[in-house]
Amino acid sequence: MNKVKAIVERGQGKHNEQVLLLLDARIKNCEGTLAELKLALSQLSSDLTPVHEKLVSILRSLSGLNSRATVPMHQTPGKPPMR
Secondary structure, three states: OOOOOHHHOOOOOOOOOOHHHHHHHHHHHHHHHHHHHHHHOOOOOOOHHHHHHHHHHHHHHHHHHOOOOOOOOOHHHOOOOOO
16 A cells, blocks of 8 residues: 555656545545454454455455456356366
8 A cells, every 4th residue: 555655646746636636535545444454354363264264265266257258168167177
């Protein structure tokens, strides 16, 4: 977040002030959300950490698949891989 904030600050005077104001507001929103998430994760019990990591891994895999235009047939859920 600090890198993004620095980039926006360097843009002062070079780019549209309204766009920079919008980006600054979004950065502040992200910082607030990040703080909330860090607090929630700090309260996660150690025995749930592996479960959390597995769920995050599944979420990332699903997000990656969702970003593709099409899913190859050998990766279609519920079907055996093609040989």
